[in-house]
Amino acid sequence: MAKSVQLALFLLLSYQFLSFVSATPIVNFCGQIHDPRLCMNVVNTFSGAFPSAINAQAMLRMHLDAISKRCVSAKTRALRLANRAGRNTKMSLKTCAELYNNAVDLIGVSMRALNANDAQTGQMVQIMLQEIRQSAQQCDVQFQRPGLSNPLSHVSGSIVKMTVNANDLNNLMNTNPTLFH
Incomplete structure (x- = not known):
């Protein structure tokens, strides 16, 4: 509904x-x-414009690339904020930067899985997207434990939304492989 x-x-x-x-x-x-x-x-x-036809894998790749760019931006912001933060906040921000960096690596794994395009591709991409989402959520947890305000909460939230969309695309691509071919 x-x-x-x-x-x-x-x-x-x-x-x-x-x-x-x-x-x-x-x-x-x-x-x-x-x-x-x-x-x-x-x-x-x-x-740049909405093409009349595009295949599902190309759309998924676009979403993965967008997530990667958001994670790189988030890492840069976390490190910049860490330079002027207090000790506890600095540690949390540096942990977040590492988590965002790991997410970029996971996107690379997803892209390689898409290049392989074998029977395990959909499952591999799904696992990587879950890991990326968990990394963004783990960043939020870094601030909850010591009770700090999280200057990255909106960034982590947008990464979570983007991974949910990418996972939906991955699932649609795998449940209906002829959708955009």
Whole structure:
């Protein structure tokens, strides 16, 4: 029920855009995942315009690349904030920077799995996305333990949302492999 309401809301809010692209496969595909707006933004960012056809793996790669860029940015921000922070906050920020760096490495593993494109690809990407999401959530935990305010909470939250979308794309790609071929 919630998915259908979300899709209906997405379609209503996107009416002008939809009339322009006339319900391309991308719109249909993005409409099936957790955050359709985020999906459309990622595709627009990487392609410059919404192409009339794109395969599911290319969309997943775009999402993984967006997550990687967000993690690199988050790592840089964490290290910059650590330079002016108190001792406990500094330690938490440095741990977050390491977690974001590890997430970038996990995205590399996901990309290599997509390149291999074998029977284990979908499972490998799913595992890597879970690990990335857990890394972002672990960053939040670093601040909860000592009771500090988290200057990175919105960044971690956006990474979690992005990984949920990428996981939805991965699942759609694996449950319906002919969707965009």
